[in-house]
Amino acid sequence: MIALGTTAGSAPSPFTAEQQQRFDAGLEEAIAKYPPERRKAALLAALHLAQDELGWLPEAAMAYVGTRLSVPAVRVREVATFYTMYRLKPVGRHHLGVCNSISCWAMGAEKIIEHCAEKLGIRPGETTRDGKFSLEEVACLASCGTAPAVLVNNFRFVENVTPQSLDKLIEDLK
């Protein structure tokens, strides 16, 4: 457990050498977008970069990101817990986010969630025992014209989902 203080600490890196290289390159690019005295603004990007490498955000990663940007760890945590794309615990290798906002709901999203849960044997918020899949109900994905929509691993949109197409998606991901 790393203490989350109110001043920027000097936490060690949680990355392997290869991960470190990608993280450093990405962070440099993110910081360069802002005026030099505003480098802290790159915090959201830095957390994304850390999660890209680790699959989620362990406290060690949050503390390290804070160190790199001179942001107190408590501030990093405040941001990491505010936004839904950041994972505060490990999720499945394939994370399925099923949209259940009004347009997807009207087009049968609840059936899709139910189907997913049955097929994978987990409820929304859970991960399969083999660690392959996790399921979540998510807010509007801006895919309402191609509802219902599913988001795989935060960034991949799968649209016009039916129970059949979902079965195929899960098979393909396996």
Next chain:
Amino acid sequence: MKILTADWEKPESWKLATYGKYKALAKALKMQPQEIVDEVVKSNLRGRGGAGFPTGMKWNFVRKETSFPKYLVVNADEGEPGTFKDREILLRSPHMFVEGLIIGCFAVDCHLTYVYCRGEFRETAMKRLQDAVDEAADAGYIGKNILRSKFDIEVHVVYGAGAYICGEETALLESLEGRKGYPRLKPPFPANAGGGLFKQPTAVNNVETLANLPYIVTMGGDAFSNVGLVPKNGGTRLYAVSGHVKKPGVYEAPMGISFRKLLDDYCGGMREGSTLKAIIPGGSSSAVMTAEEADWASDFDTLKAKKTMAGSGGVVYLDQSVNMAHALANVMRFYAHESCGQCTPCREGTAWLSRLLDKIVEGKGEKQDVDNVHQIARQMEMKTICALADGAAMPAKSYIEKFRADFDALVRG
């Protein structure tokens, strides 16, 4: 009339080669910035993100400020349930938007601009946008002394991490500065010193709003204004239509088209076996309409007078299979989840409404619960820093007022 969708059906419509030279930008750079803003004022272009604020007026606020630097920040954090049109612009015509963005920056004297995309777009719409920005930079439209005008412009694309509230402009600025998305107390407004990005005067504009700029500069403000069907509502609008219609999708129609015409002429009517029951006119935060109200015009002023709003242009047509209490319970779960928690009436109100509505749709409610939902919603209005609470109250009140029978059918007493 096609302004924004003119290229959408062309192969590789997102490439600069398809879009062609930034001729409107070349013209704009030879004008005085104030002349451009004057044309935008004449055009009656109004913010397409949801509020419908006159773009020219907003830009004049920024121009009047004497504090430098000034910023233009683009809200590409599309997330209002029912809305999916900015995504299509970024995927299909990113250059029209980028050209409009640079014109906008020139008009408000901004040399560093940020496009804030919703995080989920990173590998899709945002990638298209970044490619377009790179192409534009290679072509000399972005950088130092563009087109030998002595105007410098730097464009950066950044992304969020999943929070509806960051579509609220001051929450977006907080997020852009690397913090959680808590909306700021206004005044000062973003356009004014002290209220914008890094406390500097800032114009925050929606993607679709800026994509209209090349047309306005090329054809003039009057021509754009005349495209709209209703005074003070210029241009076309991208209506993002979803729900139980034959052909859901994004349709460009003159601003102010009636909901009936939009449904019949563009979307092929309701799908087989469906009868229209309700219309959500501008994203889930707008007050709902009945089928009998489908002849209403869809412009900002008409809908405001009818106590709803044109909002984000996300139109949802619902059929007879929907019980509106169930629909409202769904909508309220969204607001309860997305309330940032800063203001008590919103944090507690949305959660309370959501609990009551879940109880009602589970068949455990009483008549008094329905009355309470209405009462609580009224108590939430105009009491918070941002409009999220109002956006939750508007559907809560209107669904009950217009579809009370759907609620009564589920409760005792």
